[in-house]
Amino acid sequence: MKFGNAFTLGKLFGIEFRLHFTWFIIFILVTTSLVAPDYSRWQNWIIGIITSLLFFASVVAHELAHSLVGRAQGIPIQSITLFIFGGVAQMTQEATRPGDELKMAAAGPLTSLVLGGLFGLLWFLFPNKPEPIAIMIFWLAIMNGALAMFNLIPGFPLDGGRVFRSILWYLTGSYRRSTLIATRVGQSVGYLFILSGILIIFLRLFGSSWLDALSWFDGVWLVFIGGFLGSIASASYRQIPWQETFGDHTSSASSPDLPVPPDSR
């Protein structure tokens, strides 16, 4: 995965922190969906922008957790980039031991779970907070929980897929075979998302009341995410070495975290 059209904002713990131009699209989508349906009050815009920024800060914390744990295992981390579907930590090398990969992959979702729990705790501890703040904290708790859960789906290249691969790798001793299985699952997850997205689009087109909490836009989004996941899984599958190459998993690897919901109310 290449992020050519990204610019560097600065460094976080010595790791380059970048914004891809598509991030601005998702930032606007998330913010406006938070302000909706009452766009007229400027207070709503301030709360919407702060909530959106806190959410993306949570995504960065998730990526930082991967990166710092990875670096502690001796895996060089190049950069953290925010883009339209979420965040990605880019490393120049894959883990060389299953235990290292497990720790690095699990660190992100664990961080999101902890953050979700902290926002949940804030919500409980201050029962008399003003309503907009209550909604903001509640939303951040739910979204961090969702970020953890979604990324734990066991299809490579999602975190869950990496956890799954590391367990298979530990059990079979074969990096090649476990990558093969985890990327196959990843491709299937991608197809499943595309099919579910198409189904949702059709349900909305024909005015069905089934799954009516989801809009046609959610369907389109799901198709895009499925396509994105499937294509990374396929690319990773094609990169699988034909022979076991212990200690030499040097393909430029990325660990994308999805999804950032476009329409999150």
Ligand SMILES: [Zn+2]
């Ligand atoms: Zn992650």
